[in-house]
Amino acid sequence: MSIVVNDLHRLIGQLTPHISTADTLPTINGIHLEVTGGRLVAAATDRYTFAVTHREVEETEEPSQWRALLDRADLHALRTLFPARTAGQGLRLAYDPPTIEDPDGGLVFRLNDRVLRLSANAEHAAKFPRWQPLFATALEAEPKLTSPAYFNPAYLARWQKAAGNYTPVTLWAAGPDKPLVVAVGEDFLGLQMPVRIDQRPDRGVPFGDRASIRAAWSHLLSPDSAAPATVLPAAA
CATH class of the missing domain: 3.10.150.10 (DNA Polymerase III, subunit A, domain 2)
Incomplete structure (x- = not known):
């Protein structure tokens, strides 16, 4: 064999x-x-x-x-x-x-x-975990990330090794409490679980919800009618 x-x-x-x-x-x-x-x-x-x-x-x-x-x-x-x-x-x-x-x-x-x-x-x-049902469930779920999700950046960095420097990575999730699906081409799949946020003042890690983030930046993002709007090009 x-x-x-x-x-x-x-x-x-x-x-x-x-x-x-x-x-x-x-x-x-x-x-x-x-x-x-x-x-x-x-x-x-x-x-x-x-x-x-x-x-x-x-x-x-x-x-x-x-x-x-x-x-x-x-x-x-x-x-x-x-x-x-x-x-x-x-x-x-x-x-x-x-x-x-x-x-x-x-x-x-x-x-x-x-x-x-x-x-x-x-x-x-x-005794290795059965990966097939886990990934089947993640792939069958429709993308639906309408609420903010929280992910550990150290874990996000792991996916850099899955692709070359100029290979696009496809990402989606079925919700803020569902795993982030990471795909590179058709021969690599990954899942990353979101961070569980403990909102008690003395627990958890620093984070910001969407409303508080917008409020924190609003005074710096007021439109300036005299300046042209910046447009980012799509990545090559």
Whole structure:
């Protein structure tokens, strides 16, 4: 059971910002891999953001189906042995199913004469959150963001790794309490949960609702009839 992956480093780069760092959550301390029907699906989450991407892959045998989890140590080993300048040639990835002697199964990465053997972490991979119903619900909901929504800017920055500098990112949400949907092309999807605002004076984080923000800026935004209006061009 082996496949050929042509852009593993880009895939890892897209998902790494979303890996959980909580030591008590080993099932999400890495990148989850699924292979089914000639397609590789990779996902990562820390429960606040969730990112999924997929690739068509070349299979060398009959279509296979398996799951694995690459933890941070595995990802470091991959980057070290297969740097980006060489990994673009196409890594061959083989999966060894779990056995009594090796209940976690194995992954074998090959490129020319370089070979890296890793655990498939089958136990943790089997407990990775089911992403399909979560994303299906988000995609089926119609965009409807008529009230202000609040998002953590540190989490928003994670999506920069999903796209190139000049690749547009599509965003929408079904409401201020629904996840923000992030799409890059047709092979990357992400979800970011909004911030729960605690409006008690001694709790929560500083924020402003739409009315208070407008009031705070109104004295600086009074129209000046003598000055021409500024128009921003659409981004290239």
